[in-house]
Amino acid sequence: MQSGTVERYLDLYHQFAGETSIGTPVEVSLEDLADVLFCTTRNVKLVLRKMEEEGLIAWQPGRGRGNRSRLIFQSDRDTMLLDLARVMAQRGDYKLAFELIHKHGKGSQVKERFTEWLDHHFGYRAEMGEGKGLVDTLRMPVQLPIITLDPGDIYYAFDAHIVRQVFDRLVEMDAATGQIVPSLAHAWECSQDATVWQFHLRKGVHFHNGYPLTAEDVRFTLERLRVDKAHNWLMRSVVKIEAPDPRTIRIELAKPNRIFDQFMSSSTASILPRDAVLKEGEAFWRSPIGTGPFMITEWNEDRLMLAANPSYFSGRAHLDGVVIAFMPPEHGVSSIKCWEKLLIDHSVQVTKPEAEWDSVETLSQGCTLMTWNMGRLGPQQSPLFRKAMDLLIDRRRMIEDLGEDRKYPARGLRPDAHTPYRTIRFDRNEADLLLRAAGYEGKPITMYAGTSHRTDAEWIQARCAEHGIPVNVQILTSYKLQRDTSEADCVLYSIVLDQDDVCEIESYEQHGSFLKEHLQPEFREWAKLQIDLALAAKSTDERRIVLGQIEERLREESYVLFLVHRKNNAAFQPGLKGVTVSPLGWIDFKDVWVQTGSGVVM
CATH class of the missing domain: 3.40.190 (D-Maltodextrin-Binding Protein; domain 2)
Incomplete structure (x- = not known):
């Protein structure tokens, strides 16, 4: 049975069946049917004949002037609707399937039955x-829609995950050991002061179009990152990129960076095919190719x-x-x-x-947090108000009330060995005292949040209302949230740290990062100096201490409210x-x- 015929049957059923049971005649005219099917009466006759041949209807044409025709529906609407939705899903038209059910399935159990079928699909x-x-x-x-698969502009974890399936990087971070391991480069080295890095490409690697990987592809990718890309921070202090031979890439830096190999393991440093990108332009990104x-x-x-x-x-x-x-x-x-x-x-x-x-449960390396927009006038300009907001949020109650994948209260960006045992301070009385000291008079604040953080936002909204703080929650799609938050007093979202140090630096330096864009220029400049010191540090402990000072200041001055750490699960x-x-x-x-x-x- 053709899906087009079934869709027309559902259109007619929706318009004329009403409460009529299957097998009961309904009086109609060809003109009525033509209006519903958006075609001529001649084409209506062809459609009716097709439906009769497939046993969907019985048609009794009216004889003589004033005698209306009779249409008899012979197939159950819900069965037809569910079958057609399944056919659409099997060919990948999920959106059309749901639109069809939304249009024709009101008051029925079709949506629930279709969702149950999807769980097995x-x-x-x-x-x-x-x-x-x-x-x-x-x-x-x-x-989650894919916003972009251009590594230089990715912002969301889902986009980064798909990029990692399609592209490769020079090196990779082994999540189990925390060590940098070979990928497209089989070996690499740096100068004693960590200002010159050289990577050696392995042989026999090809892009999906069959073209071999060369050092020119790497040079093109890294040069492209330096120009007008959200992640040009990755190329901070790079002064020269050379390809002395087809299998070697040499990079000179103006300042020491002892974890530059970690930078090259970032999703944003995924290597592109030079010739294909230049030849196809924007069309390349509608179906990109890599070596992945x-x-x-x-x-x-x-x-x-x-x-x-x-x-x-x-x-x-x-x-x-x-x-x-x-x-x-x-x-x-x-x-x-x-x-x-x-x-x-x-x-x-x-x-x-x-x-x-069997199951796999891991603690997500990141957190849900709320950043204050310090570039916008509002109550958040008062450090007393920001501290009060921090104190009135009971993280453990938030986890108990909302459940799901929320696991532990967050004190910072990433969980550590003490996270399961740590208590985050919560004091309603001191919060009220701070609100009065700040001179807060009940001015509403506007909170932006993505669709996946609706329940978190509404929970915070309810807690704020208990203290006389009206919160206007605006739920936006990922695309809209990323484009403009200038009218928001605060933004609620999650950060996922694919790699500890690199992703933390990314949060402070990436164009469009809420954390960077919402901080005052003075803080951003200070943070940049701290990052320079961290990159020059000769030990991991020293680097962690220096970077930790940025997070500590964010917490102490309540520019950021760290909320909860989440868990990831897979049952199979x-x-x-x-x-x-x-x-x-x-x-x-x-x-x-x-x-x-x-x-x-x-």
């Missing part, structure tokens, strides 16, 4: 591919499709493909966190209850192996595989 499946062989595919639902473990085969408003790179230099991915479905948040899909349980092998019968599934059947959660909070695709046999008994 997503996850791991071994399916027959076009070449008749089995294809291992992982389908993931997300409510996965290649983009389709990217639209409904989904992103990735296929394994068969010649990946670090070993082919076990999965053949990944499909990421962009679920419309306005339809309230229950699977916003579904990726935590999506690693289900649908090709085998479930023999163990969910409670016995025991047969699925290689499941890890990256520091960005997402499942690493490359090493996921399925154990099809019973395994070896030890």
Whole structure:
């Protein structure tokens, strides 16, 4: 049955069926039907004939002047709607499926039934591919749109995660050991004063279009980062980038940077194919190519499709493909966190209850926080008011009330060994005293927050109301939130630190970072000097102390309210192996595989 015919049936049912039961005639005219279907009466007759042939309706044309025709609906609307929504989802049209249900499914259980079906649609499946062989595919639902896949402009963790699937960097940070390990570069060294760095590229690496990686691609990528990119901070103090031969890249710095190799492991330093970027211009970014473990085969408003790179230099991915479905948040899909349980092998019968599934839980390296916009006039200009706001928020109660992935109260950007035992000061009485000392007279404050932080924002709004502080909460999409926060007194969001030092510096220096843009110029200049000292530090401990002074001042002067640390979870059947959660909070695709046999008994 063609989907176009079913959609027209649903349009007619919506307009004429009303409370009429299946099989009951409804009087209509061809002109009435033409108005609903937006076509001529001649085309209406063709549509009706098609519907009759497929058993959807019975049509009794009127005979003679004044005699109206009769239309008899013979198929259940909900069944037809659910079947069509499933067909749309299977071909990747998730947004259209939800729009269809929203239009025709009011007052029914179709949306709930469709969402339940989606929970089984997503996850791991071994399916027959076009070449008749089995294809291992992982389908993931997300409510986060991809803002950009240009490494130089990425801001959100989800974008950075996808960039890491498509592109590679010169070196990588091993999350387990905290050490820098080879990637596109097999070796590297720096001068004694850490002002000259040299990287040596491995042989045999190719971009997805088949062209070999050369030092010119690296030079082009890094030079591009220096010019008008949100992450040009990564090239701070770089004075010269040279490619003395096809396999060597040499970088000179004006100031010492003893963790420049860590800088090169950042997602923003992902290496681009020079010739393809220059040739295709903006078109390149609609389907970018890199050297990474996965290649983009389709990217639209409904989904992103990735296929394994068969010649990946670090070993082919076990999965053949990944499909990421962009679920419309306005339809309230229950699977916003579904990726935590999506690693289900649908090709085998479930023999163990969910409670016995394997799981991975990690503490997200970052926090949820609120930054005050010091470039805008308002109560936040008073340090007493900012301190009062800090004291009136009970982080532990916030975690107890809201639950979900909120784990511990936050004192700073990242959790440490003491985080589970630390108590963050909360004092309602002192908060009220500070509000009076600040001369606060009840002026409303405007808080911006993304869609994923709605409940956090509304909880803070309620606590502030208890102290006579009206908060106007504005919930914005990620795209709108990133573009302009000049009218906000504060912004509530989360920071994810993929790599400790580099991502912390990024928060202070990236163009568009709420933390940077909201701080006073004097503070930003002081922070920049602290970062220079940290980069020149000869030991990790010294560097951490220097960077920690920036965070300490943010906390002491209450420019930032650190709120909670969150956890990442992934629950999956025991047969699925290689499941890890990256520091960005997402499942690493490359090493996921399925154990099809019973395994070896030890």
